[in-house]
Amino acid sequence: MKKFERSEGLVAPLDRANVDTDLIIPKQFLKSIKRTGFGVNLFDELRYLDEGQPGQDVSRRPLNPDFVLNQPRYQGASVLLARRNFGCGSSREHAPWALEDFGFRVVIAPSFADIFYNNAFKNGLLLVTLPEETVERLFQEVAANEGYRLDVDLENQRVITPAGEILEFEVDAFRKHCLLEGLDDIGITLQDEDAIRAFEAKHRATRPWLFRDSAQA
Amino acid sequence: MAGQTLYDKLWSQHLVKERDDGTALIYIDRQLLHEVTSPQAFEGLRLAGRKPWRLDANLATPDHNVPTTVKERAEGNAGIKDPVSLIQVQTLDDNCVEFGIEEFKINDPRQGIVHVVGPEQGATLPGMTVVCGDSHTATHGAFAALAHGIGTSEVEHVLATQCLLAQKMKNLQVRVEGTLGTGVTAKDVVLAIIGRIGTAGGTGYAIEFAGSAIQGLSMEGRMTVCNMAIEAGARVGLIAVDDTTIEYLAERPYAPTGEQWQAAVADWRGLVSDADAAFDKVVTLDAAEIEPQVSWGTSPEMVTGISGEVPDPAAQADETVRNGYTRALQYMGLAPKQKITDIRLDKVFIGSCTNSRIEDLREAAKVARGKKVADSIKLAMVVPGSGLVKRQAEAEGLDKVFIEAGFEWREPGCSMCLAMNADKLGAGEHCASTSNRNFEGRQGYGGRTHLVSPAMAAAAAIAGHFVDVRQLAANDDAQAQEA
Numbered sequence A: 001m002k003k004f005e006r007s008e009g010l011v012a013p014l015d016r017a018n019v020d021t022d023l024i025i026p027k028q029f030l031k032s033i034k035r036t037g038f039g040v041n042l043f044d045e046l047r048y049l050d051e052g053q054p055g056q057d058v059s060r061r062p063l064n065p066d067f068v069l070n071q072p073r074y075q076g077a078s079v080l081l082a083r084r085n086f087g088c089g090s091s092r093e094h095a096p097w098a099l100e101d102f103g104f105r106v107v108i109a110p111s112f113a114d115i116f117y118n119n120a121f122k123n124g125l126l127l128v129t130l131p132e133e134t135v136e137r138l139f140q141e142v143a144a145n146e147g148y149r150l151d152v153d154l155e156n157q158r159v160i161t162p163a164g165e166i167l168e169f170e171v172d173a174f175r176k177h178c179l180l181e182g183l184d185d186i187g188i189t190l191q192d193e194d195a196i197r198a199f200e201a202k203h204r205a206t207r208p209w210l211f212r213d214s215a216q217a
Numbered sequence B: 001m002a003g004q005t006l007y008d009k010l011w012s013q014h015l016v017k018e019r020d021d022g023t024a025l026i027y028i029d030r031q032l033l034h035e036v037t038s039p040q041a042f043e044g045l046r047l048a049g050r051k052p053w054r055l056d057a058n059l060a061t062p063d064h065n066v067p068t069t070v071k072e073r074a075e076g077n078a079g080i081k082d083p084v085s086l087i088q089v090q091t092l093d094d095n096c097v098e099f100g101i102e103e104f105k106i107n108d109p110r111q112g113i114v115h116v117v118g119p120e121q122g123a124t125l126p127g128m129t130v131v132c133g134d135s136h137t138a139t140h141g142a143f144a145a146l147a148h149g150i151g152t153s154e155v156e157h158v159l160a161t162q163c164l165l166a167q168k169m170k171n172l173q174v175r176v177e178g179t180l181g182t183g184v185t186a187k188d189v190v191l192a193i194i195g196r197i198g199t200a201g202g203t204g205y206a207i208e209f210a211g212s213a214i215q216g217l218s219m220e221g222r223m224t225v226c227n228m229a230i231e232a233g234a235r236v237g238l239i240a241v242d243d244t245t246i247e248y249l250a251e252r253p254y255a256p257t258g259e260q261w262q263a264a265v266a267d268w269r270g271l272v273s274d275a276d277a278a279f280d281k282v283v284t285l286d287a288a289e290i291e292p293q294v295s296w297g298t299s300p301e302m303v304t305g306i307s308g309e310v311p312d313p314a315a316q317a318d319e320t321v322r323n324g325y326t327r328a329l330q331y332m333g334l335a336p337k338q339k340i341t342d343i344r345l346d347k348v349f350i351g352s353c354t355n356s357r358i359e360d361l362r363e364a365a366k367v368a369r370g371k372k373v374a375d376s377i378k379l380a381m382v383v384p385g386s387g388l389v390k391r392q393a394e395a396e397g398l399d400k401v402f403i404e405a406g407f408e409w410r411e412p413g414c415s416m417c418l419a420m421n422a423d424k425l426g427a428g429e430h431c432a433s434t435s436n437r438n439f440e441g442r443q444g445y446g447g448r449t450h451l452v453s454p455a456m457a458a459a460a461a462i463a464g465h466f467v468d469v470r471q472l473a474a475n476d477d478a479q480a481q482e483a
């Protein structure tokens, strides 16, 4: 996993609540057996005027000029500003893969859906939860100032606005540690291999029916 | 000290290790795998030179991409016309062979939607932790199993370590008390719950569904309710063990037998929340007030009773809500205050992991028996949840009821629930669907989904627009008396 320390970048606003994973990456693109290449189809139904198909040359597709990510002023954005319950819907990890592949490193919103939250952190995408009023104010500032950028400092858990205002955020210690160090969860868990084996032996002894190889012996 | 909730009990029975930072390692008893969210996980294992921790904990079946027409299915994998879908299904087959995981392949009679297959085989048992790379894994909570939907990295993590990194959730109890009216089903109950608490109402919580109306449901109905916990924002939905649970499991292929069955049953009886357990939040609904539900918008919380109407966005005080409603009505092609019964339909889909079990098909068949699908309906299809559900339905003659009424009778799979295969809606088409999500484009680009129960879907197919299935039943009774 990529390390995440600090990220300073252009902010793009996506002004709708309950953005679901189908909207982030429509299902026809889930057929890929790879982890990369989803960026061109991020928000496909909002971004293009036609229906997208996997493997298509997107440069020939008609863009929706009204969609925020298509506007010149937001090209190269790496921070996505969103509304509440971002990432609801399915458990598809293709959603964070697509956001990252597109170039986003951070999503800021008042709240996120649970599974999406997990998936994002496992893929080096930082989700910053800020109060609804703060997010509302950021939306206004982004709209009013072309080229609006935010500096997101994970180490110190704060977002710094162009005016120098500091917005602190919470993030759980383990997730933060993994992101800062770029650690692979599996490697960390396997350090506890003995504890897992010991638990498994006890579990099998108490509830053998949970193990098919001992259930019908 | 206050007692434990069912969730607390399941959590502590699987806790391997707690970290100082509040995360924990929990042991996973069962992992269900399907073709969409597993290829990258197997690839990760391969790249790292890792092996699955415990083979017998895993069970795989393709479901999302499989074609559902009889003709294509007869050809096995070769019947999958889309080359990209084909690669995904083949990759699952190959990975299961390479790693030694049991798989019900495309034409195995036991193949089906993972969430139908697991319980049907007894591969989901009370007291288990169950995971699957699919958010509707919550379904299995109907058996008092702690069931989580997970992402692909987590699929790989569970394959490699038999554990999941998790954080303890809060406890929410949703009580539905009283008796459900005739024609009101589990689907209506869960839609009414989501309408009440909203799609983020359960975020951060494990929901336990309780109360007399929940206890009165069959296992099929309980699965329908837990299935949609995720649509209320909760990764986990649970229902306590009782006689209904135990009767359902007896003699299922993967369930324990003999003395182990006895020991298991004794253990399972304890899988209920203690009387003095403390919940962080409790929500109560009156069963008698729940009508058959129909969703009108693009989020499952945008739902109302059949006697209701489409809301007027202008009447919404909250700006984000107002904008959301306006956008939803525009997408759905509906007018404010339009009556639900005036919504005309183009297609009808009976299926998905929410409503494709035998009982669902029985309910739909009861409505369709002896009637005809309206001429204005372009396609009405019934897609059983598994090969075994299909056989059972055929043994009961339900297939004939559907076919005679003008429904297509299909082979099992996810089908038009998410339209990853060829079954989809055209732009602007309205569909009465027994699935779980009405997001924009979910059932096809520009498609308009209305979530309903199987009985309501069948009734809508016959009328060509939404009708109150209770009215229909009353008319039938009256006719029967006259005759």
Ligand code: SF4
Pocket: B063, B064, B113, B114, B115, B134, B136, B352, B353, B354, B413, B414, B417, B418, B435, B436
């Ligand atoms: S039936 Fe629908 S919701 Fe269920 S697993 Fe398949 S695609 Fe997902």
